[in-house]
Amino acid sequence: MRELSKRTAGFTDSVIRRMTRVSLQYGAVNLSQGFPDFDPPGEILDALANAAHGGPHQYAITWGAQNFREALAEKQRRFTGLDIDPESQIVVTCGSTEAMMAAVMTVCDPGDRVIVFSPFYENYGADAILSGAEPIYVPLHPPEFNFDQDELEAAFQQRPKALILCNPSNPCGKVFTREELMCIARLAEKYDAYVITDEVYEHIVYEPHEHVYFAALPGMFERTLSCSSLSKTYSITGWRLGYIIAPARLIEVARKVHDFLTVGAAAPLQEAAVVGLRFGDDYYRALRDSYARKRALFLNGLDALKIVHTDPQGAYYVMLDIREFGYESDLEFCEDLARKVGVGAVPGSSFFHEPVNHLIRLHFAKREDTLNEALNRLETMRTKMRR
Numbered sequence: 001m002r003e004l005s006k007r008t009a010g011f012t013d014s015v016i017r018r019m020t021r022v023s024l025q026y027g028a029v030n031l032s033q034g035f036p037d038f039d040p041p042g043e044i045l046d047a048l049a050n051a052a053h054g055g056p057h058q059y060a061i062t063w064g065a066q067n068f069r070e071a072l073a074e075k076q077r078r079f080t081g082l083d084i085d086p087e088s089q090i091v092v093t094c095g096s097t098e099a100m101m102a103a104v105m106t107v108c109d110p111g112d113r114v115i116v117f118s119p120f121y122e123n124y125g126a127d128a129i130l131s132g133a134e135p136i137y138v139p140l141h142p143p144e145f146n147f148d149q150d151e152l153e154a155a156f157q158q159r160p161k162a163l164i165l166c167n168p169s170n171p172c173g174k175v176f177t178r179e180e181l182m183c184i185a186r187l188a189e190k191y192d193a194y195v196i197t198d199e200v201y202e203h204i205v206y207e208p209h210e211h212v213y214f215a216a217l218p219g220m221f222e223r224t225l226s227c228s229s230l231s232k233t234y235s236i237t238g239w240r241l242g243y244i245i246a247p248a249r250l251i252e253v254a255r256k257v258h259d260f261l262t263v264g265a266a267a268p269l270q271e272a273a274v275v276g277l278r279f280g281d282d283y284y285r286a287l288r289d290s291y292a293r294k295r296a297l298f299l300n301g302l303d304a305l306k307i308v309h310t311d312p313q314g315a316y317y318v319m320l321d322i323r324e325f326g327y328e329s330d331l332e333f334c335e336d337l338a339r340k341v342g343v344g345a346v347p348g349s350s351f352f353h354e355p356v357n358h359l360i361r362l363h364f365a366k367r368e369d370t371l372n373e374a375l376n377r378l379e380t381m382r383t384k385m386r387r
């Protein structure tokens with residue numbers, strides 16, 4: 001038979017999602033793919049029950065139901081200070097996964113370049129390949145995961161069409177400072193590049209760090225496609241509700257891409273989520289506090305086990321240094337960890353462009369009893385895993 005498309009030969013299935021299957025196979029506590037094991041807010045669930053009986057059950061407007069876009073514009077206005085027009089500056093997508101893909105396809109032709117910081121969320125590699133764009137990787141240097149301005153400018157000198165910015169950052173937990181973002185903004189302007197943000201962890205930031213919206217920096221709204229989702233903010237990762245916010249000129253094109261990719265996000269779920277978008281500031285404060293407690297519990301547990309790890313400023317991932325265990329392959333390490341210790345993790349190599357294989361990523365978006373169980377199991381790691 002004829003060979004299949006060349007573009008799909010360029011990447012594997014998602015290692016993150018594969019590790020969820022491995023965790024299920026071995027009955028491991030799944031700290032690999034980042035999603036909560038606790039319920040979404042009760043008000044959202046009530047609204048879902050109402051939508052089940054009251055509808056809508058047919059297609060919403062392809063770029064998002066009117067009331068959803070209005071509530072989203074209002075919420076983002078509150079947090080960003082930007083005056084967002086729900087009629088022309090929003091497209092609602094199936095998760096930020098589609099938002100990012102649609103954003104890259106909106107901006108890039110085959111052969112165009114996009115800057116991606118490394119480590120990076122693995123979807124960006126596939127986004128680039130599927131849209132024909134070529135990534136230019138710029139390292140974030142541990143332990144602070146700072147970028148070097150000269151290295152970044154050298155990347156811009158290759159005339160990329162766009163830069164992808166994950167902030168707060170998955171997997172390293174970096175929250176970019178205003179100064180760092182201003183530096184990116186200056187370069188984006190100087191070299192006339194778009195900025196595509198992935199801000200799904202915008203509300204999960206640990207003190208004293210603060211999330212700064214790139215689009216809200218002076219002059220940046222015009223060249224930014226802000227992607228985000230409701231998945232992490234309202235603990236509804238399975239609902240697949242995401243969006244792009246950008247100037248009308250960009251959204252007009254993004255809507256075309258979105259329309260032919262998926263037609264639209266699920267109508268009853270958009271309806272049910274509106275109540276969440278209208279939550280007051282106390283909801284977001286409580287969310288932050290709850291994640292700060294989970295972070296403290298989990299990182300203190302790792303410290304007690306004397307495991308070297310990163311110190312996330314935002315998002316809900318932590319990277320563990322596994323050098324002491326003597327594995328050559330972090331993938332093999334993660335398979336053994338799921339099978340012998342009973343904890344699911346993601347091999348760090350799936351996030352780095354550089355040949356890094358001494359890190360694994362765990363997440364702590366779980367109930368406290370789940371995190372305690374994972375820590376109990378990790379306590380056995382040194383006896384069960386040493387090579």
Ligand code: GLN
Pocket residue numbers: 016017032033034035097121170
């Ligand atoms: N963002 C999540 C992670 O990094 C996964 C999201 C997804 O699988 N779509 O684990």
